[in-house]
Amino acid sequence: MTLRIAEIFGPTIQGEGSLIGxxxxxxxxxxxxxxxxxxxxxxxxxxxxxxxxxxxxxxMVMARxxxxxxxxxxxxxxxxxxxxxxxxxxxxxxGRAAGYRFACETQGSVAxxxxxxxxxxxxxxxxxxxxxRVDWAAFDACLAAAGSAPRMLKIVIFDEADLDWARAxxxxxxxxxxxxxxxxxxxxxxxxxxxxxxxERMRWLVAVTVGRGWLRxxxxxxxxVYIWGNMxxx
Ligand code: SF4
Numbered sequence: 658m659t660l661r662i663a664e665i666f667g668p669t670i671q672g673e674g675s676l677i678g679x680x681x682x683x684x685x686x687x688x689x690x691x692x693x694x695x696x697x698x699x700x701x702x703x704x705x706x707x708x709x710x711x712x713x714x715x716x717m718v719m720a721r722x723x724x725x726x727x728x729x730x731x732x733x734x735x736x737x738x739x740x741x742x743x744x745x746x747x748x749x750x751x752g753r754a755a756g757y758r759f760a761c762e763t764q765g766s767v768a769x770x771x772x773x774x775x776x777x778x779x780x781x782x783x784x785x786x787x788x789x790r791v792d793w794a795a796f797d798a799c800l801a802a803a804g805s806a807p808r809m810l811k812i813v814i815f816d817e818a819d820l821d822w823a824r825a826x827x828x829x830x831x832x833x834x835x836x837x838x839x840x841x842x843x844x845x846x847x848x849x850x851x852x853x854x855x856x857e858r859m860r861w862l863v864a865v866t867v868g869r870g871w872l873r874x875x876x877x878x879x880x881x882v883y884i885w886g887n888m889x890x891x
Contacts, residue, residue, distance in 0.1 A: 659712040660743050661687035663701035665721050666890040671734060672881025674779050674811045674836050676760055679732055682722050686737040686745075690766055693787035695815065697844040697887065701738040715748040722757065730756030732776070739763055741799070746771035762811070765791070768798035778803045781811045782826055784819035786840065791826070800830070809833055815840035820865055827873065837862060837874040841882060850886040 667682035687710035689702040700706045713721075722733060733752060735745055741763040749759050749771055760777040772778050780799060783789045800808060810833045812823040819840070827835050839858035843850055859878050866874060 658744065658747065659714050660718060660745065660748065661710045662713050662718065663687040663698075663706070663710050663738060664890060665718065665725070667725055668731065670880070671732070671760075672879050672884075673838060673877065674762070675809055675834060675875070676732065676734070676777065677877055677880055681732040681734045681760075682725055683734050683736060684718060684722070684740075684748075686735065686740040686743055688742055689737055689739040690742055691739065691764055691783065691787070691789045693783055693789055695787065695813075695840060695842060695844065697841060698736075698738065699844075700889070701736075715751055718748050719751050719755070722752065723755070726757075730758070732758050732760060735759060735761040737763075739766065741767040741769050741772075744769070744771070746774070749774045763799070764789075765796040765799040768795065768802040770802060772799065772803040773806050775803065775806045778806055778808045779811050780808060781813070784812060784814065784822045784826075786815040786819050787813075793829070809836065811836045811838060813838050813840045814862060815842070817865070823874075824871065835874040837866065837876050838879060841879060841887075844887055846887045846889055848887070850882055852883065855883065 663685040665684050668680055671677055671679045671681045685701050687701055696702055740761055752759060758776040761775050762779040762781055764783055765780040782791045810830060814820050814823060814837050839862045862876055
């Protein structure tokens with residue numbers, strides 16, 4: 658059994674969600690069942706990049722993680738692409754036996770039994786600006802598959818329509834931690850990031866949530882974009 662892997666990198670810090678700032682290794686799965694209009698990881702989605710993905714066994718992935726961390730157990734973030742279209746269960750079992758912890762981010766379109774073995778399942782349903790539609794039955798199945806594993810919602814917001822959608826989506830899951838993140842339309846790794854524009858998008862998000870009395874979500878920028886821009890592998 659092999660996994661399609663777009664990239665493995667770290668140690669670095671998690672730049673998003675409730676693990677923001679936590680030292681982490683990253684395993685980016687190759688392949689996704691969505692085609693979001695603003696996807697910032699086309700190299701892990703688009704089949705034009707398939708030639709750069711590696712077929713790796715869980716043992717090979719684990720060996721790479723141990724080499725990167727110097728054998729020191731740490732947080733491993735599974736991202737993509739959509740990691741849930743592949744079977745990461747054997748890797749998680751192997752890693753946990755060695756003391757590593759695992760978080761996984763997925764849009765919630767495919768439920769996996771190995772969600773229950775995660776230290777954090779980040780469900781990131783995609784708002785209307787993505788051009789995708791959420792299958793809520795599949796999303797609920799993802800939540801159920803995680804069982805008692807910690808779970809949270811993270812929603813990217815580009816505009817008012819996304820905001821309204823996020824509010825309705827979050828209302829379905831009142832007990833879940835909720836993080837909102839301003840959308841980043843600048844995804845070209847070769848173009849310098851406009852930090853002033855990023856700050857403006859963050860100010861807008863604060864104004865339309867906190868400023869209008871919606872106090873439930875935590876609002877976070879993409880910390881890694883502030884630090885490294887849209888560079889890959891950091
Ligand atoms: Fe990209 Fe994520 Fe959308 Fe897949 S779900 S296309 S990885 S943004």
